[in-house]
Amino acid sequence: MTSERTYHHGDLRRAVLGAALDAIEQAGPDALSLRDLARRAGVSHAAPSHHFKDRTGLLTAVAAEGFGLFADALAQAPDLQERGVAYVRFAAGHPAHFQVMFRPELLRTDDPGLLAAKERATDELRAGVGGLPGAARGEDARLAGIAAWSLAHGFATLLLSGNLEDPVGGRDPGEVFRGLAGLLFDRSADPRPPTTPESS
Template sequence: MHFDGDLRHALIQAAVTALDEVGADHLSLRDVARRIGVSHTAPAHHFTDKAGLLTAVAVEGFHLFAEHLGEALAATRDGQPLDQLPALARAYAEFAERHPGRFEVMFRPALIRPDDPDYQRAGDAAFAALREHIGLCQRQGWRPDVPTATLAAATWAFSHGIATLRMHGALARHHLDSSLDGVELLVTTMLGRSGQGPA
């Protein structure tokens, strides 16, 4: 990879490639600069330090993440909102599989600047979309007595746990089908769904 045009964007993409290859703990600004053929001091002009660069990666990651989940909902828009939750969990795990580097830094505040306004806006927007969908499920009879934010957080935690266990190879130890279809099965089972209306 070599720099051609937008240096900031090139640095972010080089960082994503490095994350996929070596992980966040071993990423260095010097290596990122080397990957696009610029001076080792070049990243500091845009990001100051490693945390700044990883924050930019995380912000971009959340935008892609929200888009990916939105596409999953659009593809299943003919179904009931509750019946779409397994597809959302599948999309969550699929994003982690396709973008392991981005996924790693998006949810590790110690690696980034969690008080960065762009990061907070991007993360909050992704969660707001989930909360809105959970609200739709509740209005159709699913757990209407539970605060929407609490139910959305529980749904997020469940989906994130599956995606993370799967990404690290631990899911297969207790759930033989760790494919994306298997992810959907786990969520369908937890919801107690079999194609009927809201329970």
């Protein structure tokens, strides 16, 4: 828990965001309280409202920050499979952000900062899908993207909810996902049976 301290004006917003991330990681976003955050951050009760107006505004700021960090992580990955690894590692490294980002009912979904950060992340995901063989053949790239997203997001969600403790153990979850994705992609890269001399 953050100790009581006096923050300079420029640090207040970051202090409240940091306290919010701690609280979300401990109890989830639904239990978030502005009054509790002020106590955690060691600021006045009015400070969270001054910077974020209300709980929805605060969660929107958390999500916008999360999508920005998420886009940065995805941009470092060279292909779709590695974007999946980055997706899982982002969730493991930023569990509080991840819990809020995909909960539109908690957010001010028309917030310009949120929309811009979300668009950046979406563009990075689409860039990975564009390299798929199916997309090159003119197939529905959007469905391919949904399939890839479902795999990475499902793995990340199961990981954060504690449902993969046995298969993951103490290993890097990104490496576990890379192996899983490689297994599936290798088998699904070309659904046609191999050509044999008899069939050619």
